[in-house]
Amino acid sequence: MSDWLAYSFLQRAVVAGLLAAVTCGVLGFFVLLRRLSFLGVGVSHGALGGVALGLVMGVEPVLAAAVFATLVAWSVGWLGEHGNMHEDTAVGVLFSAAMALGVAILSASPEYRGDLFGYLFGNILAVTGADLWLLGSLSVAVLTAVALLFKELLFASYDEEVARASGLPVTALHYFLLGALALTVVVAMRVVGVILVEALLVIPAATAYQWATGYRELLVLAIAFSVFGTLGGLLASYWWNVAAGASIVLVLAAVFTVSVLARRARRT
């Protein structure tokens, strides 16, 4: 273990992993409650368009992805509300269009194809000190805002109609959550990549759902499973020399499977 942490790139990987794990654990709670899993997939894939734009325009790709993913998420929300379609239809349209934009731009710029692989599947071991500051700032901003609005977000997510009737600005809270989700996707993108980011959003909360008896417990367990999966995945990646993003997702999936089976066994 001490060996493992002796490398500074691994130290940065652990910090980046923890930032992504905690942020995804918290947002995963709302993704589960509001059934936004497909939106998470859409926003994460859509972020690739932002990465591509950032690379060719010379803008920090993480920042470009943050802005682009937020715009995709808000567009989904707007189309779901005003576009005479369900939100999942809007996700299907926008995520494929945004991802196609990313692929088109990068296919026309061969010099960036190497970077593309890192963003698609994650490259946590290549996280720099500057990356950490950026990811840290995004995580702290998202977590602080969610903590300050937690009771309103919980009410609006649990029973939207009654929350709206009570005078809460439910639409504004929904757009806030979509923005927070987009930024969380961008934070996790460096860790597991856009293809696997959904796993970090959904699996820890879905695992926690098997055990939790109250929503506070659900939130704490979602964060705990997310952290466990991330650290466990990083260790497994170090020992067996496999891609870190994929290791993290496989550890999370294993814990989820055990939880579902244990829950069934407990019932019968």
Place this chain on the structure above:
Amino acid sequence: MNSAPFAIETRALAVRLDGREVLWEIDLAIPPGRFVGIIGPNGAGKTTLLRVFLGLIPPARGEVRIFGYAPREAHRHGIRIGYVPQRPQIDPLFPVSVRDVVAMGRVPRIGWLRWPGREDRRHIERALERVGLAHLAGKRLSELSGGQQQRAFLARALCSEPALLLLDEATTGLDLPAQHDLYSLLQQIRRDLQITVVAVSHDLLELASHADELVCINGTTHVHGNPEFVLHSHKLREAYRCEVDFLAEDRAHHRAAAGAAPEAKR
């Protein structure tokens, strides 16, 4: 306290949904502290009317005032509206306790960037006691019966200290004793808290046994008055487009038999 003469006042209210006029010429004046039942056949616009009171649907024409304010403005003036929907759009398996659900009703009162204080917790416990669920406060909502769940949603509505309580077919799916208990509870809440209660329901006689006034609508107001008057009005048959006979032994044990007339279909 607001000194407006009416808890709810509508003038020539009309509502359009998907380009179709579903309510028209609704004129109502409900004084504070009354228990009013809104009745009418399926598709009469009862729920729509309630949603207009809540500010969830804007009127196409006319005016609606809640204690003198437009519904969306009422919240900003400190007038809280408690709402118990017909079927809450919730995930029934989401792990929340009864107390957690009731506490959500307090959120608008607590305000932004603040956590519940001692006073808020006291209101939450009092609301639980008022609906008789204090002993089940720590249970998961999904473990409660339908009647108990409705009481939990009623407690959530009461938690915001509403001046107006709106219920949309809150007794749907409850057996007769549970319906009776819920209406008796509403009557008591109205008396104790001096609030206005408006309940939409199909239970004509149970509602008539507990409400001060009934409003019968079917697109527009057909008849409005005390329950005795409304139940015996020919306009009730007009609104329902069928014969309505009441076999009453006493006011607490009414049963209704409605026989559809050939002209019932539009």
